[in-house]
Amino acid sequence: MTAPAPVSAALPADGIYHRACNLCEAICGLTLTVQGGRVTDVRGDPLDPLSKGHLCPKGVALPDLHADPDRLKRPVRRDGDTWTEMEWDEALDYVAERLKAVRERYGADAVAAFQGNPSVHNSGTLLSAGGFMKALGTRNRFTATSIDQLPHHFAAAEMFGHPLLMPVPDVDRTDFFLMLGANPAASNGSIMTAPGIRERLKGIRERGGQVILIDPRRTETAAHATEYHPIRPGSDAFFLFALLNVILEERLERLGHLTEFSDGLETLRAAAKPFSPERVAERTGIAADTTRALARALASAGRGAVYGRIGLSIQEFGGLCQWLVNVLNAVTGHLDSEGGMMFTRPAFDLLMRAKRGETHHGRYGSRVRGLPEFDHELPNVVMAEEMTTPGEGQVRALVTVAGNPVLSTPDGAALDAALNGLDFMVSIDPYLNETTRHAHVILPPAFGLEVPHYDVIFHHLAVQNTARYSEPVFPIAADQRFDHQIFGGLTERLTGKAGSPPEARLDLGLRHGPYNTSLEALKAAPHGTDYGPLQPCFPERLLTASGRVQLAPAPMLADLPRLEAVLDAPVPALMLIGRRQLRSNNSWMHNTPRLMRGPNRCTLLLSRQDAAERGLVDGQQVEVRSRVGSVTVPLELTDDLLPGVACLPHGFGHGRPGIRQEVAAAHAGASLNDLTDRTRIDALTGNAAVNGTPIEVFAAAGAGVGESAAD
Numbered sequence: 184m185t186a187p188a189p190v191s192a193a194l195p196a197d198g199i200y201h202r203a204c205n206l207c208e209a210i211c212g213l214t215l216t217v218q219g220g221r222v223t224d225v226r227g228d229p230l231d232p233l234s235k236g237h238l239c240p241k242g243v244a245l246p247d248l249h250a251d252p253d254r255l256k257r258p259v260r261r262d263g264d265t266w267t268e269m270e271w272d273e274a275l276d277y278v279a280e281r282l283k284a285v286r287e288r289y290g291a292d293a294v295a296a297f298q299g300n301p302s303v304h305n306s307g308t309l310l311s312a313g314g315f316m317k318a319l320g321t322r323n324r325f326t327a328t329s330i331d332q333l334p335h336h337f338a339a340a341e342m343f344g345h346p347l348l349m350p351v352p353d354v355d356r357t358d359f360f361l362m363l364g365a366n367p368a369a370s371n372g373s374i375m376t377a378p379g380i381r382e383r384l385k386g387i388r389e390r391g392g393q394v395i396l397i398d399p400r401r402t403e404t405a406a407h408a409t410e411y412h413p414i415r416p417g418s419d420a421f422f423l424f425a426l427l428n429v430i431l432e433e434r435l436e437r438l439g440h441l442t443e444f445s446d447g448l449e450t451l452r453a454a455a456k457p458f459s460p461e462r463v464a465e466r467t468g469i470a471a472d473t474t475r476a477l478a479r480a481l482a483s484a485g486r487g488a489v490y491g492r493i494g495l496s497i498q499e500f501g502g503l504c505q506w507l508v509n510v511l512n513a514v515t516g517h518l519d520s521e522g523g524m525m526f527t528r529p530a531f532d533l534l535m536r537a538k539r540g541e542t543h544h545g546r547y548g549s550r551v552r553g554l555p556e557f558d559h560e561l562p563n564v565v566m567a568e569e570m571t572t573p574g575e576g577q578v579r580a581l582v583t584v585a586g587n588p589v590l591s592t593p594d595g596a597a598l599d600a601a602l603n604g605l606d607f608m609v610s611i612d613p614y615l616n617e618t619t620r621h622a623h624v625i626l627p628p629a630f631g632l633e634v635p636h637y638d639v640i641f642h643h644l645a646v647q648n649t650a651r652y653s654e655p656v657f658p659i660a661a662d663q664r665f666d667h668q669i670f671g672g673l674t675e676r677l678t679g680k681a682g683s684p685p686e687a688r689l690d691l692g693l694r695h696g697p698y699n700t701s702l703e704a705l706k707a708a709p710h711g712t713d714y715g716p717l718q719p720c721f722p723e724r725l726l727t728a729s730g731r732v733q734l735a736p737a738p739m740l741a742d743l744p745r746l747e748a749v750l751d752a753p754v755p756a757l758m759l760i761g762r763r764q765l766r767s768n769n770s771w772m773h774n775t776p777r778l779m780r781g782p783n784r785c786t787l788l789l790s791r792q793d794a795a796e797r798g799l800v801d802g803q804q805v806e807v808r809s810r811v812g813s814v815t816v817p818l819e820l821t822d823d824l825l826p827g828v829a830c831l832p833h834g835f836g837h838g839r840p841g842i843r844q845e846v847a848a849a850h851a852g853a854s855l856n857d858l859t860d861r862t863r864i865d866a867l868t869g870n871a872a873v874n875g876t877p878i879e880v881f882a883a884a885g886a887g888v889g890e891s892a893a894d
C-alpha cells in the first residue's frame with residue numbers, strides 16, 4: 184500500500200447515543216458514551232423493548248472497528264501486489280467502465296455478483312444493492328443464503344407462498360421448545376431475533392416448561408436446556424419424520440384453525456408411514472422410546488414450538504428438514520398460534536405489496552451444473568466452476584459486496600484459485616481480506632457506528648413486533664462514502680438513472696405499513712417502539728396461489744426417494760461439523776484485539792474415544808483431510824461430542840498472503856471451507872451441505888504437542 188494521505192478528521196460530539204447493534208440478528212439496543220471524540224462506554228439499553236439491556240462482547244467491540252488502522256476508507260486499486268489510493272469519482276468511473284466492457288464483450292451473465300452476510304445487516308446496503316443488481320442484469324447472482332437459510336426460504340415459499348414467510352418461535356410464551364441444529368447461546372439466535380436468549384430460555388424453565396435440544400455436540404445452549412439428545416449429523420430428516428410418524432399413526436394430530444385452510448394431511452400420513460422411530464433409531468442415534476416420548480409431549484403441549492436452524496439447513500436434506508419442522512408445528516396446532524411458531528408484522532413490511540402465487544423457482548439453471556435458481560439467485564457452490572469452465576456465458580468479472588466467499592463457501596481454495604483468472608473484480612468492503620485481495624478495485628463504505636440504520640430484515644424475524652431507527656454516532660469524513668452512495672454511483676453510471684435514496688423508501692414503507700408510522704416518529708423514539716407480542720395472521724398473510732397452507736408440496740414429496748435411499752447406507756467413520764463462537768462473526772471481526780484475546784479458538788474438537796482409536800492426544804497438531812483438501816490445526820478433546828463427529832469453527836484461515844488485517848493474521852487458524860466440498864449439496868434446494876463432510880484425522884507430520892496453529 185502506498186502511504187495514504189491523512190483522512191480528514193470527523194469526530195462525534197460528546198454525549199450519550201442510543202443505537203441498535205447491527206452486527207448480528209439480535210439487534211440489541213446499545214447506549215454509548217462519547218467523550219473527547221471517543222466511545223468510552225458501551226452498555227445494553229435497558230429501555231429497548233426487544234433487547235431490554237442485553238449485549239454481548241461483540242457489541243462492546245463495535246467501536247473498535249472505527250479505530251482499526253487496517254480498515255479502508257478510500258478506494259484502492261491493485262497493480263500486481265501494490266495497492267494505490269484513488270479518488271471516489273475516478274474509482275466509480277473506472278469500475279463502471281470495466282464492468283460495461285466485460286458485459287459488452289461477453290454478455291450480462293459474464294459479470295457475477297456475490298453478496299455476503301453484512302449486506303442484510305446494513306439498511307443502506309439492503310435497500311440500494313437491489314437496484315445495482317438489477318442494473319447488472321446477470322443470472323450469476325450469488326449470496327450467502329445458499330450456505331445458510333435457503334432451505335427455510337424454500338419451505339416457506341412452498342408451504343406459505345413467500346420465501347420471507349418464515350415462522351419464528353414465540354419463545355416468551357412457549358412451554359415446550361424443541362430446538363434442533365441451533366446454538367443461540369453462542370450465535371445469539373437466528374431466524375429468531377431474540378436478544379438475551381438465555382434469559383428467555385430461563386423464563387421457559389421457570390414457567391415449568393421444557394427446552395429440548397437436538398445437536399451432535401452438547402453445546403453452550405445445552406446448559407440452558409432441560410433435555411439434550413445427541414444426533415448423528417445429517418439424520419434430522421429421519422428423526423423429524425419419526426416424530427411425525429408417531430403423531431399421525433397415533434392420531435394425535437390437532438390442526439386447530441389450520442383445519443379450514445390447509446391441504447395435504449393424508450398425503451403426509453402416507454409419507455411418514457415408513458419412518459417409525461424404531462426404523463430410524465440406528466441412523467439418528469436417538470432411541471425409539473425417546474422419539475415416541477418427545478412426539479407425544481409435543482402433540483399434547485398447550486403451547487409448543489419446534490425450531491430448527493442452520494444445523495438442519497447446511498446438510499444434504501436441508502429442504503426436507505425445514506419442511507418437516509413447519510409440518511410438525513402445523514399438525515400439532517403450534518403454527519400461527521400463541522407460544523408456537525408465529526409470523527411477524529413488521530412496521531416496514533417487505534411483503535406489503537406481495538401477491539398470491541408470485542413465488543417461482545427453477546426458472547433457469549446454472550450454466551455448468553444446471554443447479555436451479557431460487558428467487559433470482561443461483562447456489563454459491565457453482566461459483567468457481569462458472570469462472571473456470573470455458574464456453575459462452577463463462578463468468579469473467581465479479582462484484583463482491585460485504586462477503587468473504589474464499590473463507591465462507593465450500594472448497595474455498597478452488598474459488599481462491601478461480602478468482603485469479605478473472606478479467607476484472609471489484610469488492611465493496613471495508614477490509615482487504617482473503618477474497619477482496621483478488622479485487623482490482625476495493626470500494627470501502629462507511630459502516631458500523633457511521634451509518635444510519637433501521638433493521639429491515641430482522642424486524643421481520645423478531646419474537647416481538649418492535650421498530651427502532653438508529654442515527655449514526657460517528658459523522659463520516661468528506662472523503663468517505665456510504666454503501667448506498669457507492670451503489671447509487673455505479674447504478675447511475677451503468678444505466679443513466681439514480682435510484683431513490685434508502686431513507687425515502689424506508690419512510691414510504693413505514694407510512695404505508697401496518698402501524699402507519701414514519702421515519703420521523705421512529706427518530707423521536709430513540710430506544711425503539713413496541714407493537715406488542717406476535718399475533719396469529721392466517722389466512723390473511725398466506726401468499727400461496729390457493730390461499731391455503733400446503734402441507735405436502737410436490738417438490739418435497741419428489742425428494743423422498745433420495746432420503747429413503749440413504750437410510751441404510753453406511754455412515755462415514757468421521758463426519759465434520761462447524762461451530763460458532765461468541766466472540767467471532769463469521770470470517771470477520773478477527774482484527775479486533777479485544778475479541779481475539781485468550782487461547783487459540785480454531786481447534787478441532789474430537790471425542791476421547793475417536794482420539795484414542797487414532798492414538799491422538801489433547802493439544803497435538805493434527806492434519807484433517809477430506810476429499811478436497813487438508814488443514815492442520817490443534818486437537819482439543821471433549822466429552823461433549825458424539826463419537827464419529829469432529830468439529831471445527833468456520834471463518835478462520837487468515838494465513839493466506841496479501842491480506843491487510845494484522846491481528847487476524849496473527850490468529851490465522853485454518854479454514855473449515857478448505858475441507859468442505861462443492862459437490863455435497865441439498866439437491867432439493869441447491870444449498871451447500873458443508874456439515875457432515877467425511878474426513879480423516881492424523882497426527883500432523885513434524886508437529887508436537889502444544890504447538891498452536893496461530894504460532
Ligand SMILES: Nc1nc2c(c(=O)[nH]1)N[C@H]1C(S)=C(S)[C@@H](COP(=O)(O)OP(=O)(O)OC[C@H]3O[C@@H](n4cnc5c(=O)[nH]c(N)nc54)[C@H](O)[C@@H]3O)O[C@H]1N2
Nearest residue numbers: 299300301327331585586587591611630761769770833873
Ligand atoms: N462451513 C461453514 N461455512 C459457512 C457457515 C458455516 O456454518 N459453516 N456459515 C455460513 C453463513 S450462515 C454465512 S452468513 C456466511 C458468512 O460469510 P460471508 O457472507 O462471506 O460474510 P463474512 O464472512 O461475515 O464477511 C463479511 C465481510 O463484510 C464486510 N462488511 C462488514 N460490514 C459491512 C458493511 O456494512 N458494508 C460492506 N459493504 N461490507 C461490510 C466485512 O469487512 C467482511 O469482509 O458463511 C457461511 N459459511
Ligand SMILES: Nc1nc2c(c(=O)[nH]1)N[C@H]1C(S)=C(S)[C@@H](COP(=O)(O)OP(=O)(O)OC[C@H]3O[C@@H](n4cnc5c(=O)[nH]c(N)nc54)[C@H](O)[C@@H]3O)O[C@H]1N2
Nearest residue numbers: 364365366370373416417492493494763764765767768769
Ligand atoms: N457469535 C457469533 N454469532 C453469530 C455468527 C457468528 O459467526 N458468530 N453468525 C451468525 C450467522 S451468519 C448465522 S446464520 C447464525 C446461525 O445461528 P445458529 O443456527 O444458532 O448457529 P450455530 O451456532 O452454527 O448452530 C448450529 C448448530 O447445529 C449443530 N449441528 C451441526 N450439524 C448438525 C446436524 O446434522 N443436526 C443437528 N441437529 N445439529 C447439527 C451444530 O453443532 C451447532 O450447534 O449465527 C449468527 N450469529
Ligand code: SF4
Nearest residue numbers: 204207210211239242
Ligand atoms: S448479541 Fe448481536 S446484536 Fe447484540 S450486542 Fe452482540 S453482536 Fe450486537
Ligand SMILES: [Mo]
Nearest residue numbers: 300327331332
Ligand atoms: Mo448466516
